[in-house]
Amino acid sequence: MKALFFITFAVYGLSVALEFTGTAFKKDKLLRAAWISFLAAFALHTVFFVARGVAAKRLPLSNQFEFATAFAWGVALFAIVVCTRAKADWLKVAAMPAALLIMTYAALQPMEIRDLMPALRSAWFGVHIGSAVLAYASFVLAGCIGARYLRFARRPEPDKKALEQMDYMSYRMVSFGFLFLTVVILSGAIWAEQAWSSFWSWDPKEVWALITWIIYAVYLHLRLRGKHTGVKMAWFLVIAVFVVFFTFAGVNTLMHGMHTYG
Amino acid sequence: MKKVWNFLRSMRFGLLLLGLIAVCSVIGTVIPQEREIGWYAQTYRAFHGAILLLRFHRIFTSWYFVALLGLLCLNLTLCSVLRIVRVVRTAGGESERAARLPDSTALTPEGVEALREHLLRLRCRREKIGGSEVYTRNGFGRYGSFLTHLAILLTLVFGALALYTPTVTDRSCMPGEAISLPDGTEIRVQDFRINDETGRLDYTSHVQLTLPDGRRSGLSELKVNHPFRFGPYKLFQQSFGTAGSVTVENLENGGHDDFLLEEMSYLTIDERNGIIYEQLYPDYIRDPDGEVTLITVTEGAYRNPIYAFEVLADGVRTPSLAVPGDSLEVLGLRFTFNEPVEYPGLRIKHVSTLFNALLVAAFTLMIAGLYVTFFFDPVVVKLDAEGYAVGGPKPERMRVELGALFAEYERGGEKL
Numbered sequence: 001m002k003a004l005f006f007i008t009f010a011v012y013g014l015s016v017a018l019e020f021t022g023t024a025f026k027k028d029k030l031l032r033a034a035w036i037s038f039l040a041a042f043a044l045h046t047v048f049f050v051a052r053g054v055a056a057k058r059l060p061l062s063n064q065f066e067f068a069t070a071f072a073w074g075v076a077l078f079a080i081v082v083c084t085r086a087k088a089d090w091l092k093v094a095a096m097p098a099a100l101l102i103m104t105y106a107a108l109q110p111m112e113i114r115d116l117m118p119a120l121r122s123a124w125f126g127v128h129i130g131s132a133v134l135a136y137a138s139f140v141l142a143g144c145i146g147a148r149y150l151r152f153a154r155r156p157e158p159d160k161k162a163l164e165q166m167d168y169m170s171y172r173m174v175s176f177g178f179l180f181l182t183v184v185i186l187s188g189a190i191w192a193e194q195a196w197s198s199f200w201s202w203d204p205k206e207v208w209a210l211i212t213w214i215i216y217a218v219y220l221h222l223r224l225r226g227k228h229t230g231v232k233m234a235w236f237l238v239i240a241v242f243v244v245f246f247t248f249a250g251v252n253t254l255m256h257g258m259h260t261y262g
Numbered sequence: 263m264k265k266v267w268n269f270l271r272s273m274r275f276g277l278l279l280l281g282l283i284a285v286c287s288v289i290g291t292v293i294p295q296e297r298e299i300g301w302y303a304q305t306y307r308a309f310h311g312a313i314l315l316l317r318f319h320r321i322f323t324s325w326y327f328v329a330l331l332g333l334l335c336l337n338l339t340l341c342s343v344l345r346i347v348r349v350v351r352t353a354g355g356e357s358e359r360a361a362r363l364p365d366s367t368a369l370t371p372e373g374v375e376a377l378r379e380h381l382l383r384l385r386c387r388r389e390k391i392g393g394s395e396v397y398t399r400n401g402f403g404r405y406g407s408f409l410t411h412l413a414i415l416l417t418l419v420f421g422a423l424a425l426y427t428p429t430v431t432d433r434s435c436m437p438g439e440a441i442s443l444p445d446g447t448e449i450r451v452q453d454f455r456i457n458d459e460t461g462r463l464d465y466t467s468h469v470q471l472t473l474p475d476g477r478r479s480g481l482s483e484l485k486v487n488h489p490f491r492f493g494p495y496k497l498f499q500q501s502f503g504t505a506g507s508v509t510v511e512n513l514e515n516g517g518h519d520d521f522l523l524e525e526m527s528y529l530t531i532d533e534r535n536g537i538i539y540e541q542l543y544p545d546y547i548r549d550p551d552g553e554v555t556l557i558t559v560t561e562g563a564y565r566n567p568i569y570a571f572e573v574l575a576d577g578v579r580t581p582s583l584a585v586p587g588d589s590l591e592v593l594g595l596r597f598t599f600n601e602p603v604e605y606p607g608l609r610i611k612h613v614s615t616l617f618n619a620l621l622v623a624a625f626t627l628m629i630a631g632l633y634v635t636f637f638f639d640p641v642v643v644k645l646d647a648e649g650y651a652v653g654g655p656k657p658e659r660m661r662v663e664l665g666a667l668f669a670e671y672e673r674g675g676e677k678l
Binding site: 200 | 273290295322421425486489622629633658659
């Protein structure tokens with residue numbers, strides 16, 4: 001199982017290396033190879049994810065390693081969907097390293113399969129944590145699109161149509177992520193009432209999920225007002241990704257609370 | 263006055279409030295909450311005065327945080343009313359307004375036909391106004407934002423009621439015993455176990471609840487994630503403990519008594535002879551020389567329990583250890599150490615079913631509202647012989663989609 005994880009990790013690494021080399025030297029063949037290896041890494045990742053679930057006899061989402069692996073899988077999935085459907089090749093150079101970065105974090109976590117603790121044995125487990133995977137992955141991809149927007153906007157004669165498409169795509173990713181983050185918070189509240197007797201306890205993880213929610217709510221409203229588009233909103237998305245990472249990893253590492261499961 | 267009113271209902275004010283709530287929330291996670299005052303003095307030294315003065319140690323119940331939430335409710339109420347009035351007012355003449363839009367994109371006659379087919383494939387509603395065709399889609403989507411904001415408001419209101427109106431009591435109860443509440447309700451705990459048959463952590467008890475009016479529940483299972491509800495009460499598996507169990511037998515008259523020991527206890531008749539129970543340890547290691555190392559921490563049930571106590575003989579204390587099954591005699595009394603007893607800590611909540619149900623309904627409404635907002639973009643497309651224009655409350659998606667459609671045609675060498 002560990003070997004499969006590290007093979008997946010290595011193939012992601014290879015795809016990123018090929019992508020950067022292909023971009024730097026403008027070699028289409030290398031870029032094609034990068035994409036194929038990324039698809040291969042995603043396929044291996046899916047096999048690993050399923051195998052881990054079968055071995056653990058549950059959804060593999062119970063600790064930092066499993067969540068980070070699922071998170072990286074979500075980023076890769078969305079990257080593949082967006083790049084394929086919207087023919088957004090420009091996204092690859094940002095999305096591929098993002099998936100690799102999260103896999104690197106996963107590789108640093110304890111990997112052993114442990115029994116679910118009683119508080120996690122609930123029908124809400126999959127809904128709550130699965131939604132978090134989708135929400136965080138969407139936000140990371142929105143941040144990647146934002147980063148690419150900033151790069152494109154710096155060109156002497158930026159392609160306005162492409163920028164418009166990027167702006168809209170990042171908005172779609174945020175709206176998707178925002179919906180799922182809302183599901184995370186609300187399903188978590190219902191679950192918390194069953195497990196801990198209270199819908200809300202101001203636990204650090206809960207509060208940081210709320211802060212993340214507020215940040216993206218502000219993004220959606222600012223965009224709606226129409227006064228802030230383009231570069232400012234792209235910067236917003238890039239910075240907001242750091243908050244997502246803090247909510248995901250920072251809170252568990254630096255703060256003690258009821259969500260400290262490992 | 264009008265300026266204040268406009269500000270209170272504005273999006274800018276709403277965003278300002280959200281920002282301030284986020285800042286307070288960050289402070290509330292950086293500074294640990296609800297600790298003893300002395301802890302803050304020791305940890306933050308020179309700053310502790312400021313922390314206490316600004317109530318950063320209890321920020322989520324501070325007057326200014328509650329005021330921020332109150333103002334957010336006010337802002338949501340005002341902007342929701344404003345929003346629904348505006349939506350209803352503008353919904354009527356949308357098609358007519360769209361029909362007057364100047365074409366934004368010119369099309370060939372083939373392009374017009376292709377776009378017409380595309381719009382019909384999208385199941386747009388078609389109207390003929392003047393010389394134009396007006397296609398509308400996802401009209402219901404215009405209410406999504408209103409539903410979402412209303413749901414957030416309801417969540418704040420019902421959330422406050424659901425969080426702060428219940429009365430909560432934490433009590434532990436030995437298996438086979440009962441807890442009596444001030445209103446006459448009785449909760450009997452039949453049994454409790456920490457681990458199940460396979461050794462997995464489980465924390466399951468069987469409880470029965472009798473209400474003051476005599477109504478009695480059946481014997482029900484209570485475990486983590488599976489609270490038990492009867493009447494206005496909801497019971498939660500909250501914590502657990504392990505108590506020592508000692509049987510004391512009077513060797514002269516044959517009388518005996520069982521004691522459950524949770525804290526330091528004196529088991530004597532004359533205060534000079536007997537045992538002083540100190541603590542029950544979950545595990546121990548005995549080395550080849552017979553030296554015993556006591557283990558204080560364990561996960562779940564005590565696998566290898568050991569009693570630490572002092573024998574009191576004519577006022578002289580001698581430290582001693584015993585495992586379940588051991589017994590000793592002190593001046594006509596026999597002390598037998600039994601297997602420890604596991605017991606649950608229950609959280610007893612007197613809750614309002616109505617508030618909880620309303621809160622969950624508000625949650626559902628919020629999800630539905632967001633879904634409608636993000637995935638049902640209300641849009642109007644005006645199509646005439648020369649070209650088309652996209653309008654309506656959320657035209658962006660359609661513009662991008664039609665833009666992509668153009669690009670596809672252009673790539674295929676065919677221009678719309």
